[in-house]
Amino acid sequence: MWIEGYKPIELLLILTITTFIYIGVNYLLQKIGKRIPTFPQAILIWLGTYFIFKYVLTPPIPSALMYTYMGLVTLVVFLFISSTEKGWTEFKRPILNTVMAVTPIYKGVRTVSFVVLPLLIGYGTYDFNVPKFDEPIELRTVHPAPPASVTVRGTNFTLQTARNPYRVDEKGDYLPVGKEDKYFKQNPFSPDAKGYLLYVREGGSIFFQNCHFCHGDNLNGRGMFAFAFNPIPANFSDPGTIAQLQETFVFWRISKGGPGLPREGFPWASAMPPWEEHLTTDEIWKVNMFEYWHTEFFPRTWD
Amino acid sequence: MDKILSGFNKTRAVVVGVVAFAFIAAGTVVLTMAETKKEEKPAAAASAGRPAKPSQADVDAGKQIYFKKCVWCHGPEGAGDGPGADRLWPRPRNFNQGTFKIRHTGSGELPMENDLFLTVTHGLPGSAMPPWNGILTDQQRHQVVSFVMTNLVKERNFQDMENEEFHVIDYGKQVASSEDSIKKGKDVFMNKGKCVECHGAEGRGDGNKTQKDEWGFPIFPADLHKCWNFRGNREDPYNPKNVFREVSTGLNGTPMPSFADVLTPDQRWDVANFVISLCPKRKIDPLTAHPAAQFVVKSHFVTGEIPKSPDDPMWQNFENQYIGLAGQIIHKPRNFVRLVDEVWVKSAFNGKEIAWAFEWDDRIKSVATPEAMAQEASFEETPPAGQPIASREYPMFNDGVAIQFPAKWQNLTPPEKPRFVFGDVKNAVDLWKWESDGTVKAYIGHGAMGGDLKLEPTANQDVKAVFSEYKDGRWRVILTRVMTTGDKDNDVQFEMGKYIPTVFFAWDGNNGDHGLKSSISTWYYTILEPPIPTKAYIYPFVAVILAFGLEGWIIRKANAAKPQRK
Numbered sequence: 001m002w003i004e005g006y007k008p009i010e011l012l013l014i015l016t017i018t019t020f021i022y023i024g025v026n027y028l029l030q031k032i033g034k035r036i037p038t039f040p041q042a043i044l045i046w047l048g049t050y051f052i053f054k055y056v057l058t059p060p061i062p063s064a065l066m067y068t069y070m071g072l073v074t075l076v077v078f079l080f081i082s083s084t085e086k087g088w089t090e091f092k093r094p095i096l097n098t099v100m101a102v103t104p105i106y107k108g109v110r111t112v113s114f115v116v117l118p119l120l121i122g123y124g125t126y127d128f129n130v131p132k133f134d135e136p137i138e139l140r141t142v143h144p145a146p147p148a149s150v151t152v153r154g155t156n157f158t159l160q161t162a163r164n165p166y167r168v169d170e171k172g173d174y175l176p177v178g179k180e181d182k183y184f185k186q187n188p189f190s191p192d193a194k195g196y197l198l199y200v201r202e203g204g205s206i207f208f209q210n211c212h213f214c215h216g217d218n219l220n221g222r223g224m225f226a227f228a229f230n231p232i233p234a235n236f237s238d239p240g241t242i243a244q245l246q247e248t249f250v251f252w253r254i255s256k257g258g259p260g261l262p263r264e265g266f267p268w269a270s271a272m273p274p275w276e277e278h279l280t281t282d283e284i285w286k287v288n289m290f291e292y293w294h295t296e297f298f299p300r301t302w303d
Numbered sequence: 304m305d306k307i308l309s310g311f312n313k314t315r316a317v318v319v320g321v322v323a324f325a326f327i328a329a330g331t332v333v334l335t336m337a338e339t340k341k342e343e344k345p346a347a348a349a350s351a352g353r354p355a356k357p358s359q360a361d362v363d364a365g366k367q368i369y370f371k372k373c374v375w376c377h378g379p380e381g382a383g384d385g386p387g388a389d390r391l392w393p394r395p396r397n398f399n400q401g402t403f404k405i406r407h408t409g410s411g412e413l414p415m416e417n418d419l420f421l422t423v424t425h426g427l428p429g430s431a432m433p434p435w436n437g438i439l440t441d442q443q444r445h446q447v448v449s450f451v452m453t454n455l456v457k458e459r460n461f462q463d464m465e466n467e468e469f470h471v472i473d474y475g476k477q478v479a480s481s482e483d484s485i486k487k488g489k490d491v492f493m494n495k496g497k498c499v500e501c502h503g504a505e506g507r508g509d510g511n512k513t514q515k516d517e518w519g520f521p522i523f524p525a526d527l528h529k530c531w532n533f534r535g536n537r538e539d540p541y542n543p544k545n546v547f548r549e550v551s552t553g554l555n556g557t558p559m560p561s562f563a564d565v566l567t568p569d570q571r572w573d574v575a576n577f578v579i580s581l582c583p584k585r586k587i588d589p590l591t592a593h594p595a596a597q598f599v600v601k602s603h604f605v606t607g608e609i610p611k612s613p614d615d616p617m618w619q620n621f622e623n624q625y626i627g628l629a630g631q632i633i634h635k636p637r638n639f640v641r642l643v644d645e646v647w648v649k650s651a652f653n654g655k656e657i658a659w660a661f662e663w664d665d666r667i668k669s670v671a672t673p674e675a676m677a678q679e680a681s682f683e684e685t686p687p688a689g690q691p692i693a694s695r696e697y698p699m700f701n702d703g704v705a706i707q708f709p710a711k712w713q714n715l716t717p718p719e720k721p722r723f724v725f726g727d728v729k730n731a732v733d734l735w736k737w738e739s740d741g742t743v744k745a746y747i748g749h750g751a752m753g754g755d756l757k758l759e760p761t762a763n764q765d766v767k768a769v770f771s772e773y774k775d776g777r778w779r780v781i782l783t784r785v786m787t788t789g790d791k792d793n794d795v796q797f798e799m800g801k802y803i804p805t806v807f808f809a810w811d812g813n814n815g816d817h818g819l820k821s822s823i824s825t826w827y828y829t830i831l832e833p834p835i836p837t838k839a840y841i842y843p844f845v846a847v848i849l850a851f852g853l854e855g856w857i858i859r860k861a862n863a864a865k866p867q868r869k
Contacts, residue, residue: 189370208387
């Protein structure tokens, strides 16, 4: 399954696949006696990695990190070619041939590269000295440590022990985490919806009157207002958000919103209001449950 | 031996069977493909676009999806009255009448299955309907469409052979966009097509502001400068094909008629090319289908006086920057339906003064009435049950625009900022607000927690509106202020080359916008771009000379080495 928005997997997958394809093609070429010489190969690897980092991976890699990555790639390529005397000589040969201009062709190459190189250096120096103002990179903690307890509309909740009072089956008995999946495909608007399913309907109604504007009709953080925000609102359908969190953590986040985040969570970067201003604790619990029902994730438990 | 032989025969039979089966399968596939191809062609028969009757299995599967994903807005009976509906405008589609806007079929006709499928796939930009592509599979989207067609369209029947016709439009031969075609298109827009009557002289949808849709809800003509908000743009805003289609079919349920009988296909292509030419060309962010946001706003250095008219060549030289705006829906009174969804900005400074040029589309110029001001205190936000926000009438407030900075950004450790909605108790903001009655004021903001907006005019009032104009559905305003003032505690002080956090606001007075009920952006950064330093020109020059020198040295060395090699 393709996991939308799950970048680390995507990154590793792309790099692994490219590496394997590269090794495979190289092996085949060697088999038919058309091995790519070391020099073009080194250039190819360097440009190939640059291309992937720059144009394939999203979101774009910040330039400071790009320098580090490409520095590492250069180092590894040099380590590889200089690991054997033979490889090193082979690598050096085309460079020396060009510098010595051993044939008319090499002389042509030398003339062209000796004109182009200084111009490139000139452009690089200019580019380096012109002040640039890209968006600064600001890395925040996405799931900061929750407080031990939280007071919402006058009631104190201890996050380790608090339970969602609406997580109940048809008979009103507490529905342990992991047992609710039988409701995932059921119709919350059916006239005989009771317990869990009925509260999902109520929670969904609250969601679609208050939250979908930002978090989206599919809870993927792409609501109709999402394009105005930076970062875009949380994507609950991503396995990295509510699927990784306890129900009470989510209860804390809804109740206290952006202003309730600790400093490392960058409260100023969040447009989320403290929903206790608009919703009762009952409504917050219900909308909380709806989010799990809709995305079909189980909340994490404390044990 | 016998056994081996029979085994061999068996194998052969299997091989023959498999080959025969493959042939039959391939034949069927080819035949079906030929048939589908035939169907895709717009045929003369008025039934060519009629959806096939979906299977019961598909309808059942579609129902399950509908009650998980769609019911929240479209309602359990598909009447467009789900729990979310009352806070939306445009309202979710009421399926019962079979009235669908985006189609390939004639005016007033039911849509083809593919039309509904594409609407579900790409969503309706500018409304709450998201693209379901990548969320529901192709099959699931077909299933949910099957359920809608059979169970929720109640007053008409797709299978009614006698009364329901499907005239599929013919795209003809597309006329490529060119200066000539755009010119002809403009002529059709202004004269023969009479598009101007509703869409306005500049196409900003300000021609006829009092129209209603089939259900009696107010509806505005499209603002043709925002092609990313065209409902039928299929996430491909600059494609004139979508405009051609809508001009040809009309939008059922709205005042937009079909022009198929009025305009020739070539004229419709011309008008489509003209409409697309009105929309600013920007890089589109594939995730939001809106212009990609650049979160750093550049203020350009100019020498001498900053021109006071946005038509001055200096202002025209700078590119307008797109700022997407959301409704302020986090503190009461909330703005669920914001009518100003974007503002375009430019900025310039000359060392003494800084200027901001704002541009935004608003179909109705509004200036507050005394009655509105009197009602301000008793303003209630939530639509009461059964009273949709879409049909609400508001007292007339001022249109407005504002820009906000942390009052003392120098004292904040980056990336810390005040709360973006008018600041907070700890960190104040300096907000400059222009209103359509001519008021320009700087305010000090201490936030809106608990709905209690703390916004007071500052002592120094140095902000000036040097230009403001409403014309053809667009406001243009230029605000200026000296870069540094005497009141370092309450007034933002500008410095070159620093990231200064910035938020943008807009108000649409006839939408009841005032105070907290506003359109709002998130935090941006403003940079006063310093002029390019001289060293940026000298260093490269030196570097090139050095590089050439080094090369000369290398060549000399190489030449010296050559004879030895021989």
